Amino acid sequence: AQKITQTQPGMFVQEKEAVTLDCTYDTSDPSYGLFWYKQPSSGEMIFLIYQGSYDQQNATEGRYSLNFQKARKSANLVISASQLGDSAMYFCAMRGTRGKLIFGQGTELSVKP
Amino acid sequence: DTGVSQNPRHKITKRGQNVTFRCDPISEHNRLYWYRQTLGQGPEFLTYFQNEAQLEKSRLLSDRFSAERPKGSFSTLEIQRTEQGDSAMYLCASSLSRDRKSSPLHFGNGTRLTVT
Numbered sequence: 001a002q003k004i005t006q007t008q009p010g011m012f013v014q015e016k017e018a019v020t021l022d023c024t025y026d027t028s029d030p031s032y033g034l035f036w037y038k039q040p041s042s043g044e045m046i047f048l049i050y051q052g053s054y055d056q057q058n059a060t061e062g063r064y065s066l067n068f069q070k071a072r073k074s075a076n077l078v079i080s081a082s083q084l085g086d087s088a089m090y091f092c093a094m095r096g097t098r099g100k101l102i103f104g105q106g107t108e109l110s111v112k113p
Numbered sequence: 114d115t116g117v118s119q120n121p122r123h124k125i126t127k128r129g130q131n132v133t134f135r136c137d138p139i140s141e142h143n144r145l146y147w148y149r150q151t152l153g154q155g156p157e158f159l160t161y162f163q164n165e166a167q168l169e170k171s172r173l174l175s176d177r178f179s180a181e182r183p184k185g186s187f188s189t190l191e192i193q194r195t196e197q198g199d200s201a202m203y204l205c206a207s208s209l210s211r212d213r214k215s216s217p218l219h220f221g222n223g224t225r226l227t228v229t
Contacts, residue, residue: 004155033215035218043202043217043222044222045156045204045206045220047217047218050215091155098168098169099144099161099163099168100146100161100204101158101218103156104155104157105155105158106153106154110136
């Protein structure tokens with residue numbers, strides 16, 4: 001069975017600082033993909049970044065980077081230079097060979113001015 | 114690309130009534146997913162389609178729930194004999210199936226169901 005665990009229900013970060021949101025996963029699939037989504041208070045789910053299990057390098061997308069440690073089964077999201085607009089729920093998700101995407105419980109990030 | 118469209122945005126119904134939601138995916142996307150999300154939780158997988166074929170249905174999904182995608186385009190999710198525990202946001206998403214692991218899901222804005 002596949003499982004995603006996000007152990008930080010809430011996080012605070014000062015504006016302009018970097019923050020790391022934790023995600024660990026469990027799967028028996030040899031090949032899988034890891035995703036991060038942002039959900040602001042308005043409710044829409046916004047795709048941020050993707051990491052493939054066989055990718056040699058950590059994924060980056062602008063201020064977002066994914067710290068992928070395959071042996072530890074972790075895929076932490078790093079947001080650099082936090083902005084007030086980064087305040088939102090953040091979800092880690094995984095997709096295996098069967099195609100469905102499963103989500104963690106989420107981390108609520110609050111950026112302080 | 115007009116995005117994933119869901120209707121209605123809100124639905125209030127009385128316990129025991131049936132409700133149906135509609136989802137129109139991004140036009141070139143052949144995969145369509147339904148999720149349920151309650152307050153403070155991550156989206157919970159319900160079912161997904163590739164074209165008109167329903168490929169997987171969550172074992173947690175009661176037989177009161179049924180989904181269809183008859184022509185491989187839009188999809189409907191029906192809940193029969195609604196219960197108060199069905200109150201949630203129902204999210205639809207679509208994606209391409211080629212290189213499926215890396216194709217992100219694009220979500221609609223959801224249908225919020227309240228069962229009184």
